Amino acid sequence: MKTQIKIALKYLLVMTILTGIIYPLLMTGLAQICYPSKANGSLIMKDGKIIGSELIGQKFDSSIYFWSRPSAIGYNPIPSGASNYGPTSDTLKKQVTARRVLFAKINSLSDESVIPKEMIFASGSGLDPHISPEAALMQVDRISQFRHFDITRKEELLKKIKDMTQAPQFLYLGEPRVNVLMLNLMLNKI
Amino acid sequence: MNEAIQLILFMVLLAVLSPLLGSYMAKVFMDEKHLMKPVFGWLEKLVYRISGIKSGDETDWKTYLFGILIFNLFGFVLLFLLQVFQSWLPLNNEKLPNVSWHLAFNTAMSFTTNTNWQSYSGENTLSYLVQMLGLTVQNFVSAATGIAVALALMRGLTRKTTDALGNFWADMTRSVLYVLLPLSIILTIALVGQGAVQTFSHYVNATTLQGSVQVIPLGPAASQIAIKQLGTNGGGFFNANSAHPFENPTPFSNFLELFAIIIISAGLVFTFGHYMKSKRQARAIFITMFILFSIGLAISLWAEYSHNNVLNVSGAMEGKETRFGVMNSVLWSVTSTVTSNGSVNAMIDSLSPLTGLVAMFNLMLGEIIFGGVGSGLYGIIIFIILTVFIAGLMVGRTPEYLGKKVEAFEMKMVILAILAPSIVIKLFSAIACSVPAGLSSLNNAGPHGLSEILYAFSSAAGNNGSAFGGLNANTVFYNLMIGFGMLIGRFGIIIPVMAVAGSMARKKITPVSSGTFRTDNWLFVILLIGVILIVGGLTFFPPLALGPIVEHLLMNLGVGF
Numbered sequence: 020m021k022t023q024i025k026i027a028l029k030y031l032l033v034m035t036i037l038t039g040i041i042y043p044l045l046m047t048g049l050a051q052i053c054y055p056s057k058a059n060g061s062l063i064m065k066d067g068k069i070i071g072s073e074l075i076g077q078k079f080d081s082s083i084y085f086w087s088r089p090s091a092i093g094y095n096p097i098p099s100g101a102s103n104y105g106p107t108s109d110t111l112k113k114q115v116t117a118r119r120v121l122f123a124k125i126n127s128l129s130d131e132s133v134i135p136k137e138m139i140f141a142s143g144s145g146l147d148p149h150i151s152p153e154a155a156l157m158q159v160d161r162i163s164q165f166r167h168f169d170i171t172r173k174e175e176l177l178k179k180i181k182d183m184t185q186a187p188q189f190l191y192l193g194e195p196r197v198n199v200l201m202l203n204l205m206l207n208k209i
Numbered sequence: 210m211n212e213a214i215q216l217i218l219f220m221v222l223l224a225v226l227s228p229l230l231g232s233y234m235a236k237v238f239m240d241e242k243h244l245m246k247p248v249f250g251w252l253e254k255l256v257y258r259i260s261g262i263k264s265g266d267e268t269d270w271k272t273y274l275f276g277i278l279i280f281n282l283f284g285f286v287l288l289f290l291l292q293v294f295q296s297w298l299p300l301n302n303e304k305l306p307n308v309s310w311h312l313a314f315n316t317a318m319s320f321t322t323n324t325n326w327q328s329y330s331g332e333n334t335l336s337y338l339v340q341m342l343g344l345t346v347q348n349f350v351s352a353a354t355g356i357a358v359a360l361a362l363m364r365g366l367t368r369k370t371t372d373a374l375g376n377f378w379a380d381m382t383r384s385v386l387y388v389l390l391p392l393s394i395i396l397t398i399a400l401v402g403q404g405a406v407q408t409f410s411h412y413v414n415a416t417t418l419q420g421s422v423q424v425i426p427l428g429p430a431a432s433q434i435a436i437k438q439l440g441t442n443g444g445g446f447f448n449a450n451s452a453h454p455f456e457n458p459t460p461f462s463n464f465l466e467l468f469a470i471i472i473i474s475a476g477l478v479f480t481f482g483h484y485m486k487s488k489r490q491a492r493a494i495f496i497t498m499f500i501l502f503s504i505g506l507a508i509s510l511w512a513e514y515s516h517n518n519v520l521n522v523s524g525a526m527e528g529k530e531t532r533f534g535v536m537n538s539v540l541w542s543v544t545s546t547v548t549s550n551g552s553v554n555a556m557i558d559s560l561s562p563l564t565g566l567v568a569m570f571n572l573m574l575g576e577i578i579f580g581g582v583g584s585g586l587y588g589i590i591i592f593i594i595l596t597v598f599i600a601g602l603m604v605g606r607t608p609e610y611l612g613k614k615v616e617a618f619e620m621k622m623v624i625l626a627i628l629a630p631s632i633v634i635k636l637f638s639a640i641a642c643s644v645p646a647g648l649s650s651l652n653n654a655g656p657h658g659l660s661e662i663l664y665a666f667s668s669a670a671g672n673n674g675s676a677f678g679g680l681n682a683n684t685v686f687y688n689l690m691i692g693f694g695m696l697i698g699r700f701g702i703i704i705p706v707m708a709v710a711g712s713m714a715r716k717k718i719t720p721v722s723s724g725t726f727r728t729d730n731w732l733f734v735i736l737l738i739g740v741i742l743i744v745g746g747l748t749f750f751p752p753l754a755l756g757p758i759v760e761h762l763l764m765n766l767g768v769g770f
Contacts, residue, residue: 020275022261026378027280029260031287031350037256038385038436039346046397046432050407053398058407060427060455062415071415072425074404074454081419088531097412097424098330099449101528103558103679105657107519107760109769111527111559115520140526143452143538143555149531191214193460194534203418 063200076148077200082125082165084206085150085158087199088137089118092145099144115139126161149196152184162206172209179205212536215464219540220503222468223475227495230472231479237387238360238380238480245387256382264382267373270711273361276377277354277703281321284347288317291343292335301336302411308334315688320344322699323351323581325437325444325551325674326665326691328683332426332447337409344444345433349393352440352473353384355583358703359477362587363484365710366611369718374710388473389439396435396469403465404458405431430455438469441581443551443674451541451554452530460532463554467541470550474579477586485611489729494589497734498547501578501741505567506543512563513539518767528556539564546571549581551674558653558661558677562764565677566757569664572671574745575630575702581672587706591626593728594619594709596740600726610728612718619712622705629701630670631748633694637666638752646686652679655770656763660756669694 050058061073071077076087078094087094091102104111118139123132135154137147159180163173183205184197236243257264268276291298292313296306308316312328319326320343329335335344357380364374401407406427413425430446434456437444444450451457457466475495482491513535516523524535533541538555545552546568557568571578577588598615601608608615641647641662651658661677668675669691676682682691719725727733 023272023276024279026260026262027276027283030256030262030280030378030381031283033256033259034350034385035287035342035346037252038349038390039342042390042393043341043345043429043432046394047407047409047429049398050401050431054401057404058401058431059410060406060408060413060425061404062413062425069413069415071417071423072413074458075423075425076454077417077419077423078421079419084418094423096332096426098332099447099453100330101449101452101556101559101678103556103652103677104527105558105653105660105679105760105770106517106525106527106561107655107657107764107769108653109519112520112769115522136522136524136526137529137531141528142526143528143530143553144447144449144454146449146454147530147532148454151531187211188460191211191218192464193532193537196531200418207418 063204071200073198073201074148076146079199079203083162084203085155085162085199086138088147088150089139089141090145090147091141094146096146099146101143101145102141126157128157132157148198148200150199152180152195152197155180155197155202166206168209175209176206179209215536216540219464219467223471224499227472227475228479230476231491232483234388234476234480235483237383239483243387245391249386249390253382253386256386260378262376262378262382264376264379267375268377269372270361270365270374270707270714273374273377274704274707277358278700280350281354284350285317285321288320288343288347289313291339292316295336295339298336298338300338300409303336305334305336311685311688312683315692318692318695319674320347320442320444321351322672322695323355323440323442323549323584324669324672324695324699325442326669326676326695327444327674328688328691330448331445337428340433340446341429345436348433348436348440348442348444349385349389350381352389352436352442352582353381355581356384356388356477357381357583358706359583359586362590362706362710363481365714366590366613367484368714369716371714372711374714389436392439392469393432393435396439396465397431399465400431400434400462403462404454405434405462406455407431434466435469437552438466438550439473441470441474441548441550443545445552451552452556457554460537463533463537463541467544470552471544471548471579473582474548474585477583481586487729493729493734494593497737498578498589500734500738502543502547505547505571505578506540509539509543509564509567510536512561515561517561517764519764519769525559525561528559530554542568543571545675546673547576547578547580549576549584549671549673551668551676553675556678557664557675558679562757562761565660565664566753568675569660569667569757570745570749570753572664572667572673573634573749574741575627576671576673577741584672584702588702591623591706592741593737594623595627595744596733596737597726597728599740600736604726606724606726609719609726612721613713613716614719619709622709626702626705627744630698633670633697634663634666634749635752637690637694638663641666641690644686646684650681650684650687652681653770656756656760657770659752660760663752663756665691666694670698672698
């Protein structure tokens with residue numbers, strides 16, 4: 020028994036050093052060499068300032084931008100999280116109805132138009148950087164109007180959305196999507 | 210169409226790769242020549258030398274068990290202390306305060322028992338030091354502990370008239386060095402390549418396009434995520450777990466993580482096959498698990514795509530990420546609950562009632578459909594012994610498994626192992642439903658509230674760790690209740706399992722004859738599935754009826770809460 024206790028103490032120390040210090044340090048070193056930008060959060064710089072991360076969604080509620088998904092945490096990442104409302108929650112039902120009405124109104128959509136589901140439901144992380152290409156296209160008219168785009172610039176915008184749409188990875192994995200922050204950065208350059 | 214292809218790809222890869230990994234692990238644990246021996250062999254010897262381990266010395270079950278218990282106790286104490294003193298320790302970039310005693314107790318219990326229930330949010334609670342020196346270490350060793358217990362049981366069932374069940378420390382070391390560590394290294398780099406973060410930098414202040422300030426958390430996340438999936442731990446570096454873009458940035462990272470969750474548990478079934486010197490026996494167990502997994506998956510997918518009459522939508526996206534969509538979210542909820550991996554890529558609280566039910570039922574069965582690494586295998590062996598016992602009663606013969614007679618002592622231990630977690634789930638849930646401290650933490654009203662409580666204790670007892678995240682669990686009441694629930698759910702099974710291993714090892718092996726009840730054919734697979742579903746169903750149907758089932762029926766009528 021005494022030997023086992025001694026071994027246990029020493030073993031915990033050895034494992035702590037091996038898996039708790041050497042392993043994460045080695046991985047950090049490798050990651051920083053192989054993928055420095057990604058390992059540090061895929062940050063986007065503009066004029067020497069950090070304006071965000073490509074992977075972390077931002078709140079967009081201005082008429083001149085593509086809107087991102089609803090977020091239970093208002094895109095404040097400390098901490099990330101979701102609404103956790105259940106499938107029969109009346110609160111969720113009210114929220115969904117309100118979002119439907121707002122999205123249809125702001126984008127002047129007809130009553131019959133089906134709003135993509137990600138635009139009326141909040142994401143799991145609260146930081147979802149993507150929306151579906153359909154959701155982006157529905158916002159083009161509004162953005163063009165508020166930015167006073169002529170026909171050629173609107174055409175350019177539509178083409179850019181198509182270019183920036185990410186198809187399922189390796190043809191089959193995941194869903195088609197488009198990054199809202201990257202879309203809006205592109206908007207400012209048109 | 211895409212959905213079907215992803216699903217089939219996942220299933221086929223699982224069926225093809227797990228026997229290969231199983232063979233490799235058999236070589237590792239039988240100490241034969243294998244791929245990683247030349248790479249890490251020196252490290253194995255070094256670990257033995259520093260710790261004073263004589264790897265060739267095999268012990269009886271009591272010494273083996275004592276090693277497990279004492280090592281886990283020390284691990285618990287270290288993790289507890291790291292948390293309550295974190296503000297005075299280095300690598301606390303964000304100047305986070307010390308963790309409260311009850312949260313530290315819960316978290317230490319959670320990670321040493323391979324549960325990874327999280328009453329906290331990683332970003333604003335734990336320093337980088339605690340995450341790596343405390344949590345990452347336990348991610349490795351709690352997984353290795355599970356494998357060690359499974360190995361002891363495999364040896365107990367396949368050796369004859371001996372006390373020797375192996376050397377706990379050697380089993381641990383080999384699990385870590387030759388299985389968990391190499392796979393973790395590969396997965397970490399792959400995840401970073403997809404965009405997962407791995408850095409010691411401070412959190413970053415960004416000025417968003419609309420002009421507000423956004424604090425972006427960072428950290429050595431990828432290295433922890435890799436082992437959290439491979440070791441069926443599941444504890445997220447960030448609060449949103451694998452829904453967080455820094456933990457799971459792309460559909461490909463999602464696929465890799467999903468696969469990592471299940472592959473070692475599935476592989477160990479075939480490792481057992483090598484110990485039994487019978488591929489057929491292993492295949493029967495694998496098929497049983499595969500069928501139960503597929504049934505759960507089918508129900509979940511059907512339920513999630515069905516129409517929700519309250520929200521008036523099919524395939525709701527609440528709590529789900531755009532890049533994963535409905536199918537990958539459901540595949541994850543099933544895969545992570547059949548294995549005891551508590552990670553989520555979509556919020557289980559917001560899934561449809563029956564999808565939540567399947568997830569919960571998987572936990573209630575005791576994490577035996579693939580299950581946790583090691584724990585899944587010893588869990589299903591418990592059910593196998595119960596099944597041969599019941600079959601033996603039916604035909605009036607002394608029940609045998611692998612030529613070993615199953616007698617009163619083993620049956621007592623088996624029943625104990627099945628009852629311990631069930632008692633936690635029902636009794637603790639009943640207490641939580643009866644006191645204000647239990648009810649005040651709820652996030653949802655109506656039957657969904659009951660589901661939140663029931664799920665919490667099922668997750669604790671099954672050592673899973675996933676949650677109906679709406680429940681505010683960071684209270685003294687829940688931290689203590691769930692903490693003890695996890696303790697009973699872990700060692701309430703490990704102790705009887707080790708006793709069974711010890712007593713089985715001492716028995717003779719009766720040669721196979723025409724009268725032997727076979728455990729490697731379809732009849733047995735069907736019997737085993739029947740026993741698992743009947744035991745689980747009889748035990749848990751009443752609370753499930755009051756929670757998710759009634760919610761489903763009311764949802765169909767359009768009744769919200």
